[in-house]
Amino acid sequence: MAEFTGYTFPLSENSLKTEEIVRLTGPGFEDEILRINQAFLNINALAGVTVIERSLTTPEMGSKISKIFEKAEKTALFVLTLGRGYEKIAETYRGDSLLYYLTDVIASEYTEVIAHVVNRKIAEYASSLGLGSSNRYSPGYCGWKLSGQRALFSFLPPIPCGIELTDSSLMKPVKSISGAVAIGRNIRFQKYDCGICKDEICLYRKKFIL
Amino acid sequence: MDNYIEKISICIQKGKINMDSPYPPDMKGLPGADELTGEALKNGVKANEILTGAMIPAMGIVGELFKDKKLFVPQVLMSAKAMNSALVHLKPYFTSGEIKRRGTFIIGTVAGDLHDIGKNLVSMMIEGSGWDVIDLGVDVKSEQFLEAVKSNPNAVLGMSALLTTTMESMEKSVRHIRDLYPNLRILVGGAPLNSEFASRIGANLYAPNPQVAVEYLNS
Numbered sequence: 001m002a003e004f005t006g007y008t009f010p011l012s013e014n015s016l017k018t019e020e021i022v023r024l025t026g027p028g029f030e031d032e033i034l035r036i037n038q039a040f041l042n043i044n045a046l047a048g049v050t051v052i053e054r055s056l057t058t059p060e061m062g063s064k065i066s067k068i069f070e071k072a073e074k075t076a077l078f079v080l081t082l083g084r085g086y087e088k089i090a091e092t093y094r095g096d097s098l099l100y101y102l103t104d105v106i107a108s109e110y111t112e113v114i115a116h117v118v119n120r121k122i123a124e125y126a127s128s129l130g131l132g133s134s135n136r137y138s139p140g141y142c143g144w145k146l147s148g149q150r151a152l153f154s155f156l157p158p159i160p161c162g163i164e165l166t167d168s169s170l171m172k173p174v175k176s177i178s179g180a181v182a183i184g185r186n187i188r189f190q191k192y193d194c195g196i197c198k199d200e201i202c203l204y205r206k207k208f209i210l
Numbered sequence: 211m212d213n214y215i216e217k218i219s220i221c222i223q224k225g226k227i228n229m230d231s232p233y234p235p236d237m238k239g240l241p242g243a244d245e246l247t248g249e250a251l252k253n254g255v256k257a258n259e260i261l262t263g264a265m266i267p268a269m270g271i272v273g274e275l276f277k278d279k280k281l282f283v284p285q286v287l288m289s290a291k292a293m294n295s296a297l298v299h300l301k302p303y304f305t306s307g308e309i310k311r312r313g314t315f316i317i318g319t320v321a322g323d324l325h326d327i328g329k330n331l332v333s334m335m336i337e338g339s340g341w342d343v344i345d346l347g348v349d350v351k352s353e354q355f356l357e358a359v360k361s362n363p364n365a366v367l368g369m370s371a372l373l374t375t376t377m378e379s380m381e382k383s384v385r386h387i388r389d390l391y392p393n394l395r396i397l398v399g400g401a402p403l404n405s406e407f408a409s410r411i412g413a414n415l416y417a418p419n420p421q422v423a424v425e426y427l428n429s
Contacts, residue, residue: 026282028233097330098287104327146374168322168375 004157006048007121011082012041014113016106024105029098036089036103043085045114046161049078049122056155056180060148065137072182073131076122077152079160080114081176082107107175115177122181123189132187138179139169152178214250215263218243218296222268222338225288227295233288244295257303261340265293269338273421283331286420290334297337311342314365315427316358318346320380325372325400332368332399335420339428352383359391366427369413371400381411388412397423 021033056075057066069075086107093099119136126133140146149169153160163176171178220226221243224234228244241249250260272289275281303309315336319329326348337343344362346354350369359367367387371380377400384396397415398408408416417423 025284028235029284031232097291097334098284100330101283101287101327140374166322168373168379170322170324170373170375172324174324 002050002052002155004048004050004160006046006161007118009045009047009080009114009117010041011043011045011110011114014045014110014117015041016109016113021102021106021109024109025102029102032099032102033106036093036099036106039089039092040086040106040110043082043089043110045080045082045110047078047080047114047118048156048160049076049118050155051076051125051183052155055182055184056152058148058151060139060145060151061137062143062145064143068134068137068187069180069182071186072134072184074126074183076125076133076181076183077155077179078118078122078136078181079153079156079163079171079176079178080111080118081161081163081171081173082111082114083162083173086175087173111175111177115179119181122183126181126183126187129183131183131185133189134182134187135190136179136181138177149178152180214246214253214255215259218246218250218260218264219268221246222265222289222292222296223271225285225292227288227292242295243292244298247296247299251299257300258309260296261300261309265296265338266340269293269335270424273335273339273424277419277421286331287334290331290338293338294334312340312428313342314344314362315341315368316344316346316355316362316365317368317370318350318355318358319348319370319372320376320383321349321351322379323371323373323376324348325370328372328400329370332370332417332420332423335424336368336427339424341427352386355383355387356390359387359394366395366397368417368423369396369398371398371403374402377402377407384411384413397426399423 016037018030018033052075055069055072057069090103093103115136123133137144139149139152146169149165153165164172166172224237226237226242228242231242232238247260272286276286317329317333319325333343333345344358346358359365369380371377380398396413397417398413399417403416405416415426
């Protein structure tokens, strides 16, 4: 088993501005967003990265992503989560459809923020070796089947960062992301990467194209 | 009378729940769907007129605007909350049989899937269109769906799945229920689904948004 390096990222150091959240929720609920966002600032997101000394290609990754990883000399596999902290906040607001929805949106956005931070950390590591690194890819996106989650988790310690997989490959706690980044001499970060996938309803396509 | 109907309709469309609710800002301090429905009933407006003249059409307008991406989810949720505040006043009339629901709709997220935001939104929109909704929650097994259908034989069944892996679980449930209830109307929804999948597994409809589900139910 390759070494698994753990990180803690306080959300207070990666805080979202109300206006960034309003772009996703629409206007009119700024007070509610401010209040909920404040509660998130007490959460410490957890992340962990394992680097394996070869390319990772599994049948579940699909041909598009596999093409990128075939060129890699190393693969960084990561998980990250907002942990039980999010679940406690969500539980507080479960009875109110609006606040519960806003909590979900804010949590998803923080999960993405932390994923960017992890992607950047992996890029810095690759760069320190004189290598390039790719975008992050996750099971369930860009043709990588969600069932591929099991192969990815097989390289990680049991219950990494407190994340467990359900029978349906859903991660628990729910606001978690797993993925892989290719590292190598011929690997480059692509500013726009939706071209490799045809999923019209993907949330990333919405975010980056629409 | 028309005045109450129009006012209640506007409150629901704009998500104005009651006097204390600060939303929407341009209606701050004004009575909401809650107070206006109570007043309307006291002043002799028929419960059925409020339901069919104000509430159902108002939620229909909200559903259309959401389908056309002219409203954000929180705005729809506020409309649903306003509608629910009006529905509370109509409860005794449902109980007495003076007004009737259009039917019963059973909904749940399939086994292995814990996502509930989309399902909740669909539930609220369908309730707002005059249906009685039985929400079985998340991670619902075939047997639980079956039990609910058995207790409500004329109901329409809705299933939600947000994961590609739980689409298999949806397929299993639909096929199982379809074998026992060949004429049951089943609609399915969720981001990874499409019409082709719905038809292949034996569902009657794939609803890409709540309004499509409402239109199907009311057709």
